[in-house]
Amino acid sequence: MTSHFQRRSVLALPGALAVAAALPAQAAATAPWTQEGIIRRPGLQIHYATAGSGPTLVLLHKLGGWIADWRHIVPALAQKYKVIAIDCPGHGDSTVEGKPPYLLSLHETAATILTALDELGVKKFALVGNSLGGCVATCLAAVWPERVTHLGLLSVALFQVTPRDQLDALEPPGTWGPNDEPQTRPWEDQKKRFGIADKSTYEEQVASRAKAGPWVRPAQRGVANGGVIDYLARITAPTLLIYGEVPNQYSEYEKPGLATAKSGRAVRIPKAGAFAHQDNPRATEKALLEFLAEKGA
Numbered sequence: 001m002t003s004h005f006q007r008r009s010v011l012a013l014p015g016a017l018a019v020a021a022a023l024p025a026q027a028a029a030t031a032p033w034t035q036e037g038i039i040r041r042p043g044l045q046i047h048y049a050t051a052g053s054g055p056t057l058v059l060l061h062k063l064g065g066w067i068a069d070w071r072h073i074v075p076a077l078a079q080k081y082k083v084i085a086i087d088c089p090g091h092g093d094s095t096v097e098g099k100p101p102y103l104l105s106l107h108e109t110a111a112t113i114l115t116a117l118d119e120l121g122v123k124k125f126a127l128v129g130n131s132l133g134g135c136v137a138t139c140l141a142a143v144w145p146e147r148v149t150h151l152g153l154l155s156v157a158l159f160q161v162t163p164r165d166q167l168d169a170l171e172p173p174g175t176w177g178p179n180d181e182p183q184t185r186p187w188e189d190q191k192k193r194f195g196i197a198d199k200s201t202y203e204e205q206v207a208s209r210a211k212a213g214p215w216v217r218p219a220q221r222g223v224a225n226g227g228v229i230d231y232l233a234r235i236t237a238p239t240l241l242i243y244g245e246v247p248n249q250y251s252e253y254e255k256p257g258l259a260t261a262k263s264g265r266a267v268r269i270p271k272a273g274a275f276a277h278q279d280n281p282r283a284t285e286k287a288l289l290e291f292l293a294e295k296g297a
Helices: 014-022 106-119 132-143 164-169 187-194 199-226 228-232 251-260 281-292
Strands: 005-008 035-041 044-051 056-060 082-086 125-130 148-154 239-244 264-269
Touching: 035 106, 044 106, 056 106, 056 132, 082 106, 106 132, 106 199, 125 132, 132 148, 132 199, 132 228, 148 281, 164 199, 187 199, 199 228, 228 251, 239 251, 239 281, 251 264, 264 281
Parallel strands: 056 082, 056 125, 125 148, 148 239, 239 264
Antiparallel strands: 005 035, 035 044, 044 082
């Protein structure tokens, strides 16, 4: 342990037990992490977990997700890489003091992630993100290109900038509760929206969104207002766009992503929707390992 952060066995962490308890029965298997810890910064704490050894690979979860989203593919990735999964601010066990702001920008979140990696002594790394995590990863790789060797974007909405005064029109009434907490969305709606193959993935999403609570909405506004496609145009690292073959709301972004990314290619994961690492982990880990083995930046 240092004065800056704590490292403890995942089995000894109360937070890990709380996460396991919050998961549906099918998702509550032992996590693949060998270490888990907290990095404390003014006004917030950043939760992370690690597994494996070798070059560093950083994983960032979806909007309303948590690091457990990655548990299905971490064992394979950890055979060749030191995997670090990080809970984004307000998500999982990365807590922030005070009331959530109206908008949490991609740049703020990316800087927070980079601060955590600095304190962990990580200088260069490959970076993979799903949904929100991919938007943050794109921003980070564009602003700090010297740090990122590879960029993997798994079901990422490559938005143009949505003006701030139009953000609240993006979601229909009933999406948020009186305190901006996300409302549970029906399984059939989510199955169609995200192409989810297994209902347990939906059930875990309900649990992780409930844990993030009112932090989901400002993070979503940050994505819509962030201009992710503009950040993508600045990326110099090799980029892999990953989308599921099952139709979902992210499928439309593959074409503009390929047209924008300077060193980009795309792969479609069979029998998977927006959360391919959960729907079809074996095909997803294979695609990532092949990509990460390519010469980096």
